[in-house]
Amino acid sequence: MKKTVSILGLAVCGAAMAASIGDIVLDGGFEEGTPNPFWEEFSENFASPICSAESCTDFFGVAFEGDWWVWFGGPQASETGWVFQEITIPAGTATLRFWLDINRNSGNGTDFMTVTLDGEEVFTALESDAPDYNPWTQVVLDVSAFADGETHVLRFESTTNRNGGLFTNFFLDAVEITVEPGGCTRDPAWQCDGDVDGDGQVNPVDSGLVQAAFGSGDEQDLCNYDVDCDGQINPVDSGIVQSLFGTCDAPRGVCP
Ligand SMILES: [Ca+2]
Ligand SMILES: [Ca+2]
Numbered sequence: 001m002k003k004t005v006s007i008l009g010l011a012v013c014g015a016a017m018a019a020s021i022g023d024i025v026l027d028g029g030f031e032e033g034t035p036n037p038f039w040e041e042f043s044e045n046f047a048s049p050i051c052s053a054e055s056c057t058d059f060f061g062v063a064f065e066g067d068w069w070v071w072f073g074g075p076q077a078s079e080t081g082w083v084f085q086e087i088t089i090p091a092g093t094a095t096l097r098f099w100l101d102i103n104r105n106s107g108n109g110t111d112f113m114t115v116t117l118d119g120e121e122v123f124t125a126l127e128s129d130a131p132d133y134n135p136w137t138q139v140v141l142d143v144s145a146f147a148d149g150e151t152h153v154l155r156f157e158s159t160t161n162r163n164g165g166l167f168t169n170f171f172l173d174a175v176e177i178t179v180e181p182g183g184c185t186r187d188p189a190w191q192c193d194g195d196v197d198g199d200g201q202v203n204p205v206d207s208g209l210v211q212a213a214f215g216s217g218d219e220q221d222l223c224n225y226d227v228d229c230d231g232q233i234n235p236v237d238s239g240i241v242q243s244l245f246g247t248c249d250a251p252r253g254v255c256p
């Protein structure tokens with residue numbers, strides 16, 4: 001059985017991804033409360049959908065973990081809310097997990113909570129799914145399509161409408177993304193994007209190393225120097241490194 005490794009574990013192992021990436025989802029348990037330093041937050045009727053029993057009410061339940069969670073919906077005539085943050089998912093097999101509790105449902109057939117990455121829907125629950133998500137139930141999704149070392153927007157959003165005396169609650173907590181590293185392992189590890197010798201600077205030494213490897217089909221050379229992952233080491237790759245001279249951006253993902 002394959003082992004799923006968190007990015008923290010990855011950094012400890014000194015693998016290709018730099019330690020600078022850190023946790024993928026920041027404050028996935030919402031324990032920083034509101035206003036939250038990591039999540040953008042909006043609620044049509046309330047200051048924020050991020051709740052504690054003290055700031056909202058524990059009448060319908062409490063956090064899955066800790067003191068804080070996200071409460072979408074509620075007894076208002078209509079309520080829209082969302083939370084989102086920008087995340088960077090390194091290359092590999094990426095899994096998004098979160099806990100969901102639909103502890104009231106209106107029966108109107110339309111209340112929903114949806115999860116998107118860059119606006120693309122990866123999960124939606126309707127109010128009628130309440131029997132599947134009460135009590136708290138973990139949702140596990142493969143989001144490897146977004147595991148490319150680039151920045152993505154992870155967003156949870158809900159709209160509900162009261163149905164007579166009935167309404168819907170979507171409770172959300174404990175959001176995390178873990179990545180099982182894929183692809184090759186750069187040796188030495190890049191400290192900056194294009195830093196092929198791993199010394200923390202991008203300069204002519206790096207582009208020179210790429211040039212010296214032009215045409216090489218060696219697997220480790222391709223891992224280290226095929227910057228655009230087209231299977232060839234050529235002037236395009238050294239050109240990319242040259243365009244990065246003097247910068248120290250987070251390393252791009254390794255090639256698959
Ligand atoms: Ca929590
Ligand atoms: Ca360098």
Ligand SMILES: [Ca+2]
Pocket residue numbers: 225226227228229230231232233234236237
């Ligand atoms: Ca190339």
